[in-house]
Amino acid sequence: MHRPTSGDVIDLSSDTVTRPSHAMLDAMMSAETGDEQRDGDPSVTRLCSMVAERLGKEAAMFLPSGTMANQVAMLLHCRPGDEIIAAADSHITYSEGGGAAALAGAQLLLVDHRQGEIDAARIRAALRPHRPQSVRSRLLLIEQTFNRGGGAVWSLDALEAATDVAREAGLAIHLDGARLFNAEVASGVEAATYAKLVDTVWIDLTKGLGCPFGAVFAGSKAAIEEAWRYKIRLGGGMRQAGIMAAAGVYALKHNVARLAEDHARAKRLADMITGTTDLTIASPRIDTNIVHVDLRPVGITAGAFTDHLAEAGVCCSQVDTHTLRLVTHLDCDDRDIDIAAARIREAEAELCGSSRRPMKAEVAQP
Numbered sequence: 536m537h538r539p540t541s542g543d544v545i546d547l548s549s550d551t552v553t554r555p556s557h558a559m560l561d562a563m564m565s566a567e568t569g570d571e572q573r574d575g576d577p578s579v580t581r582l583c584s585m586v587a588e589r590l591g592k593e594a595a596m597f598l599p600s601g602t603m604a605n606q607v608a609m610l611l612h613c614r615p616g617d618e619i620i621a622a623a624d625s626h627i628t629y630s631e632g633g634g635a636a637a638l639a640g641a642q643l644l645l646v647d648h649r650q651g652e653i654d655a656a657r658i659r660a661a662l663r664p665h666r667p668q669s670v671r672s673r674l675l676l677i678e679q680t681f682n683r684g685g686g687a688v689w690s691l692d693a694l695e696a697a698t699d700v701a702r703e704a705g706l707a708i709h710l711d712g713a714r715l716f717n718a719e720v721a722s723g724v725e726a727a728t729y730a731k732l733v734d735t736v737w738i739d740l741t742k743g744l745g746c747p748f749g750a751v752f753a754g755s756k757a758a759i760e761e762a763w764r765y766k767i768r769l770g771g772g773m774r775q776a777g778i779m780a781a782a783g784v785y786a787l788k789h790n791v792a793r794l795a796e797d798h799a800r801a802k803r804l805a806d807m808i809t810g811t812t813d814l815t816i817a818s819p820r821i822d823t824n825i826v827h828v829d830l831r832p833v834g835i836t837a838g839a840f841t842d843h844l845a846e847a848g849v850c851c852s853q854v855d856t857h858t859l860r861l862v863t864h865l866d867c868d869d870r871d872i873d874i875a876a877a878r879i880r881e882a883e884a885e886l887c888g889s890s891r892r893p894m895k896a897e898v899a900q901p
């Protein structure tokens with residue numbers, strides 16, 4: 536993607552673009568450390584107990600990335616030839632280098648969903664019969680919040696219904712909770728309440744939580760013990776990782792409740808876009824910090840709009856050929872959102888050459 540090199544660029548391409556704050560860096564600089572793989576690193580141990588407690592799990596393990604957490608989960612739960620039921624567009628299917636097939640040797644059964652939520656009936660219909668000719672249905676993989684569904688939150692009812700079916704069928708259940716705390720803050724349902732319904736779960740420290748590194752994977756004591764072998768096998772065993780873990784400890788204390796601000800800004804951004812342009816919002820609801828903008832009403836491709844917007848100093852990403860993705864985060868404030876909305880309005884006017892309604896809240900360009 537083209538990124539302007541000067542001017543005040545507002546980067547809404549992802550919530551991963553945040554830089555560690557001074558306070559977070561201070562916490563990292565003063566972290567107590569040890570060898571994670573030998574006697575343990577005290578800061579890593581602390582982070583893992585904090586996450587295990589918040590997720591209501593017995594144990595947790597620190598990993599370099601969320602992608603590795605999903606790979607560990609698939610290796611832990613599946614044997615080659617097993618099948619994983621997941622929503623079409625799940626992160627494991629399009630952003631993890633084909634790891635399900637390449638590493639776990641698992642086959643994916645991708646099912647229809649509503650912004651990530653899979654109906655219990657659909658899961659039941661996806662279960663394979665018990666006979667030697669069939670692939671073995673083994674794992675239900677859930678994503679909360681659902682990234683490609685515009686950060687939508689699974690309702691607790693839907694999650695209970697889906698996990699009930701999977702449990703009855705003897706499937707293991709894994710929760711990709713990259714943005715699980717966004718779901719907690721948006722719904723008021725504790726992360727532990729969602730996590731209780733699944734066997735393994737992880738949270739990403741580098742999305743809304745603003746850390747430079749890492750993910751934390753949680754489950755039963757036995758699951759984490761076994762998962763350690765896969766962490767090592769994938770090259771995820773670290774040494775003085777406490778420097779990174781300290782950022783996570785800091786984030787859990789300071790950056791969870793504030794996710795509500797990101798959610799409010801995403802809604803406000805969406806309102807300003809629909810109020811001042813002919814663009815529409817692609818997802819039926821904006822639950823958290825992700826806004827998908829549908830460009831079809833104005834007939835411009837996402838590539839053209841993204842390039843034009845980047846010239847104007849707003850970075851966004853693309854979901855597909857006609858959908859833009861804008862993500863709010865720790866490093867953008869209300870003023871940035873106002874400016875971004877104004878620049879989007881101008882970009883639309885320039886690209887479409889049509890007259891526009893006035894901005895509700897006109898913001899002076901710096």
Ligand SMILES: *Cc1c(COP(=O)(O)O)cnc(C)c1O
Nearest residue numbers: 600601602626678682711713739
């Ligand atoms: C970002 C993300 C991942 C991967 O996490 P990384 O830390 O970037 O490897 C997995 N699942 C979802 C839903 C994500 O948003």
